[in-house]
Amino acid sequence: MPDPMSEPQVTAASQAAARSAPVPLRQKLGYAAGALVDGTSLHPLNIFLLFYVTSVCGLPAALAGAAIAAGLVVDAVADPLIGSSSDRLRSKWGRRLPFMLCAVPIVALSFTLIFSLPSELNTTLLFLWLTTLSISLRISVAAFLLPHQALGAELTDNYAERSTIMAMRWAFFMIGGLLGVALGFGVFFSGPTGLTVRDQYPLFAMTLSGFILIGGLIASRTAYATRGREHEPQSEPVSIRSFIGDIAQVFSSASFRILFFGGALFFIGFGLNTILGLHANTFFWRLTSGQMQLITMAMLGGLLLAAPLAGPILSRLEKRTVLMGGVGALMVIETVPVLLRLAGLFPFEGDVLAWILTGASLVGGAMLGAAGIATASALADAADEHEFLFGSRREGLYFAGWAFSNKAASAIGTLVAGLALQMMAFPADLVKEGGLSIDLPQQTINLLGLAYGPGAGLLSLGAILTFITYRIDRKRHAEIITALHQSKE
DSSP: OOOGGGSOOOOHHHHHHHHHSOOOHHHHHHHHTTHHHHHHHHHHHHHHHHHIIIIITOOOHHHHHHHHHHHHHHHHHHHHHHHHHHHHOOOTTTTTHHHHHHHHHHHHHHHHHHTOOOTTOOHHHHHHHHHHHHHHHHHHHHHHHHHHHHHHHHSOOOHHHHHHHHHHHHHHHHHHHHHHHHHIIIIITOSTTGGGOTTHHHHHHHHHHHHHHHHHHHHHHHHHHTGGGSOOOOSSOOOHHHHHHHHHHHHTOHHHHHHHHHHHHHHHHHHHHHHTHHHIIIIISOOOHHHHHHHHHHHHHHHHHHHHHHHHHHHHSOHHHHHHHHHHHHHHHHHHHHHHHHTTOOOOOHHHHHHHHHHHHHHHHHHHHHHHHHHHHHHHHHHHHHHHHHSOOOHHHHHHHHHHHHHHHHHHHHHHHHHHHHHTTOOSOHHHHTGGGOOOOHHHHHHHHHHHTHHHHHHHHHHHHHHTTOOOOHHHHHHHHHHHHHHHO
16 A cells, blocks of 8 residues: 555645635536446446346356345445445555556456356356356456545535536436447347347457546546545554444435335335346347337437436435335336236237337337436435535445445345246246247246336335435535535634
8 A cells, every 4th residue: 555655645625615616517527438448348247148148058047136136235345344444545646546557457457257158168167157257357346436426515615516427328328228228238138139149249358348448547647646635544454443434424424224124125226226237128128129229229319318408407306205106116117017907908919119219229228317316416425414424535436326226136036036037937947948939927927027126116216215305405415515615624
């Protein structure tokens, strides 16, 4: 670790003054480019990985779900340690940059390998190799993402400008996702049997890894240029004692607990819906690869559209309102079409069905994107409240806690998805059973729809009922910032 005495001496007052100054556009964009790391890796991972390892590589669904979930669980446990270490690190490069620089190449390598599984491995070795890569990828993404998100919270104390920065980051996050979907469905997996061609997956992953490296390096350069805006780390280095104390302190915040548990409920449902997406689109809705691409691109396009919409929306509405509205819109889109279909009231097929689902995905994506931006901004506000209440900064740990909630819940959703596929007697090796043209029992198709739609929607409802108790609004945040500035004068 670099010598703390080599750091430039920066007072709390000068740091506060730096954070009060406007953030130049080039620095906002440079910071936001870092979202290509998680956007380009996680979106394709959620969309393609379970299908790849089960239907293409032949790993039983329950084992595949367990291997993928293992990465999420280990990562979720590691997240608070990464966040706390980032908050307490002292170096001449700042608190966040060392983590980011070390993580980027590991993300790119792990992402390439996880879509390049050897064909000669037996079931046990394939499961163990997939588990190892899942853990490596998830932890390396977290080691970049959590310090990067914390840096975004430190760039400014301004309530409105903070939302703008988070919106820019969201835009690059969705651009990464769009790249993955467009290159996946449109280039590497195009055609009637494109998703089942094993040799295309490594090429797909290597291409996206190039964007991961570019985004990570641009953001790292910006982190170095803006290190003077970072809060001063605490004098005590990270240890088991300080780590446990940090965790206990964070959970003593009511605002954090609301975001944490509400997020957990939402992400269990969202993980279930996302992981089963290819299965449901193929066998419940009976869509072609091109139609699936259209619907998925519409969702990602809506999420990207949220970036320019979020600023005006959040300037008029409270962040809690936007968060609840976005989750509610997704709940309706997940649930209503499936229920209508099962009731015989949604008879559309082919292109008409695809265009209806595309429109719903576009609207739902825009609303959900605004909710995501509102959440990131709300977490930064909650970190300000934490300093006001407890006298310490915990941006890294706050975003780590949110990530823990996200990943642990997504792991549960992934595991449930794998178990659900097995319980409904979904074929473990689709290629050997007849490929995408297999004739599944109607009961299996109906159960797939229920798990994919209403099952996920009920959990979103629980999230809304939790978020309604969040209390930091524009007025409360202004009072907090004023009090913090006065205490440092």
